[in-house]
Amino acid sequence: MRSSVIVVIWIICYVIVVITSLVEGLICYECWNAKNDEDCRRKGKVRLCEKSQTACQTTERVDYAWGPITKITKNCKQARACQNNFRQNKRKRNNSQCRYFKNQSVCRCCCIDDLCNFDSDTCTGVTDAKLLRENSPKCPKIRRLRNGVVSCDRNNNPGSNCRFRCKKFHDLHGPGMLRCEMDKLEATWSDKMPCCSKPCPPHGNMDLVFAVDSSIESEENWEKIKELLKDLITTFLVGPRESRIGIVTYNEKVGADSEIFLNSYNSTMQLASAVNTLRSHPGPTRGTRIGQLLDHVNRVSFLKSNGNRRRYRDILVMLTTGAPLKEKLDPKTTAKLLRDNGIDVVTVGVGSYVDMKQLRGTAGFKKRLIEIPGGAQTIGESKFKDRIINIICGETCERR
Incomplete structure (x- = not known):
């Protein structure tokens, strides 16, 4: 009887984790035909992917015949579709699409962590995804909410939602939720920090x-x-x-x-x-x-x-x-x-x-x-x- 209860608890926990991951969704950088990574971060934005899109894809096109001319595209992608694109990088019989210094090259790569397509080097495995997240732009850290509680689903990383709740007998002044948003190369919160205080009047503090x-x-x-x-x-x-x-x-x-x-x-x-x-x-x-x-x-x-x-x-x-x-x-x-x-x-x-x-x-x-x-x-x-x-x-x- 006891073992069956434990099994049920584990099943419930698994379902909660799966549902939570589906609701929150993956976060990827998105840009189209950028000259390089810096240009992508300047012109692009952070995108909350749809539930079916569980991978971040980076596509790097290089035309060596005219320059070379580089175009980088980053976006959300369904995991299977992204994996199929990745397989075309190195196909047999010299039909590879990803071939550096060979007229035209199209290289694609996939990753499954938030903001993991921060840098196109992810395609060659040079940059670690965790290191990319650590070096990516972040919003200022949320300070402690006096007389209240703060809960953030992704800390101060882009795409994070921070929710605020006040203690008993205190009112919330300001927004109930802040979102960390990307503005070109900077990450900023969507609004000013709220506060908790007793009703004014009669409490003026x-x-x-x-x-x-x-x-x-x-x-x-x-x-x-x-x-x-x-x-x-x-x-x-x-x-x-x-x-x-x-x-x-x-x-x-x-x-x-x-x-x-x-x-x-x-x-x-x-x-x-x-x-x-x-x-x-x-x-x-x-x-x-x-x-x-x-x-x-x-x-x-x-x-x-x-x-x-x-x-x-x-x-x-x-x-x-x-x-x-x-x-x-x-x-x-x-x-x-x-x-x-x-x-x-x-x-x-x-x-x-x-x-x-x-x-x-x-x-x-x-x-x-x-x-x-x-x-x-x-x-x-x-x-x-x-x-x-x-x-x-x-x-x-x-x-x-």
């Missing part, structure tokens, strides 16, 4: 700083801006292992004395209550110096001593309502310094006094610019809050 323009004159409008801040903050979980959020106000000067740092509060409700203490400061000029603010954020707000953490995405959401003032620091250049340091800059222009051209340069990307032309009176509309959240959560896989 970020260090987020809000920079709020306090030059607004109307106290009523200032309260609306604070309400938007509290709505955004309460959307996320705040804590040492969750998101950290800081707030800095500015006008013609930065309100450094009243700044709320990333590590000032460790709960969502405490931080939301602290928003009520923020005061507007229109100032004598009722304008803003954005370059000065960005310089402060770069030097102070994202310091490690003020709560910034490694492996968490750094984001600055800058909300401005006032007209720009003349200043020494160029906002566009200073914003680029932030991005170079790994800090994403999102700009929100409120009202008609703001310089949208300047804000476009500050944001760096069109998708990170939000315009609220109706002013602070309309800032409480849910569509603006949703757009800010979508930008914050929409690039989850981008880390420093």
Whole structure:
């Protein structure tokens, strides 16, 4: 009884192996009438063969009467057909097709491993198929998927499919599968590497700083801006292992004395209550110096001593309502310094006094610019809050 069970298990394993090999298929280089192997790899591509094609064939045609002129063709082939072609290389009675330096020569060879027709030398048995696979172009190695699992059927070789799966309570952001594809002489993955993270919101896994323009004159409008801040903050979980959020106000000067740092509060409700203490400061000029603010954020707000953490995405959401003032620091250049340091800059222009051209340069990307032309009176509309959240959560896989 025990021996029969073992036999059944072996039969099942054999069937699984056979089915798997049929589903995956063989991978061959494919090119037509190339001048040489390098020309073939440059113009050709990697082909996933059909199930019936279990061999890679290389055909080398040489016309010695006119040069010599060489034409190399590589493709998938049925094993029996390829074997029959190979037998014609050396036939009896001087009828061989593969005859070097004899006017015209047609040499064919077959192999049965992935990418084994990488080099035409395979026809003469000079190059080992395993060595060819080792020296063939490869995609960059897939790094470990944090909070997830990666499985690749052919490692990082051309034709390999890598599938990604996240652990429990985590969402996959990005493609569920990447394929290693050949582009001329280079092998590249079909898309960017995905990542796994908890749902955003409420989990942001970020260090987020809000920079709020306090030059607004109307106290009523200032309260609306604070309400938007509290709505955004309460959307996320705040804590040492969750998101950290800081707030800095500015006008013609930065309100450094009243700044709320990333590590000032460790709960969502405490931080939301602290928003009520923020005061507007229109100032004598009722304008803003954005370059000065960005310089402060770069030097102070994202310091490690003020709560910034490694492996968490750094984001600055800058909300401005006032007209720009003349200043020494160029906002566009200073914003680029932030991005170079790994800090994403999102700009929100409120009202008609703001310089949208300047804000476009500050944001760096069109998708990170939000315009609220109706002013602070309309800032409480849910569509603006949703757009800010979508930008914050929409690039989850981008880390420093």
